[in-house]
Amino acid sequence: MDTSFERNKGIDEWLTPPYIIEALGSFNMDPCSPVKRPWDTAKNHYTKKQNGLLQVWKGRVWCNPPYGTETAKWLEKCSKHKNAIALTFARTETKMFFEQVWNKADAVFFIKGRLNFYTVKGIEGDSAGSPSVLIAYGKQNARILQKCGLEGKFIQLK
Numbered sequence: 001m002d003t004s005f006e007r008n009k010g011i012d013e014w015l016t017p018p019y020i021i022e023a024l025g026s027f028n029m030d031p032c033s034p035v036k037r038p039w040d041t042a043k044n045h046y047t048k049k050q051n052g053l054l055q056v057w058k059g060r061v062w063c064n065p066p067y068g069t070e071t072a073k074w075l076e077k078c079s080k081h082k083n084a085i086a087l088t089f090a091r092t093e094t095k096m097f098f099e100q101v102w103n104k105a106d107a108v109f110f111i112k113g114r115l116n117f118y119t120v121k122g123i124e125g126d127s128a129g130s131p132s133v134l135i136a137y138g139k140q141n142a143r144i145l146q147k148c149g150l151e152g153k154f155i156q157l158k
């Protein structure tokens, strides 16, 4: 097991495998990015230093938000922005999932298998403890999820 990934656990630095973002086209903004990132995930990035939640989001947004109780606020901002794809754990029964995903998103894409997230040093970690889901806010993003070519199951919600 990679120990640098273990050290990252619990502090939100679970970076998206690059092939996922590449399958979804280019993004204008990642509002929740590491302070020192191993690669770009969008044309523009906000980190904890600027607090991406308080910033104005412009254009197409990629959002793999901080996990746990923080996630709802980020998904709520994605739904208000109406132009985002988010990635989070597929905890489909939770109040948060009902409020921010089932009731607001345009589409979801359940990823087959478990993702291996990366550390801020760009090192691949072990398989995640839960399944992941991509969430489209906005019709164009729903179409992109439908045609993304990743292994998984697409469901249109609106």
Ligand SMILES: C[S@@+](CC[C@H](N)C(=O)[O-])C[C@H]1O[C@@H](n2cnc3c(N)ncnc32)[C@H](O)[C@@H]1O
Binding pocket: 012, 013, 014, 015, 016, 030, 031, 032, 033, 034, 035, 041, 046, 047, 048, 049, 050, 051, 052, 053, 063, 064, 065, 066, 067
């Ligand atoms: C799950 S990681 C995803 C990182 C990156 N977006 C990606 O897709 O690989 C969540 C990121 O949010 C950052 N973060 C936490 N709170 C934040 C805040 N208030 N504003 C901006 N970024 C924040 C963390 O430092 C971490 O890098």
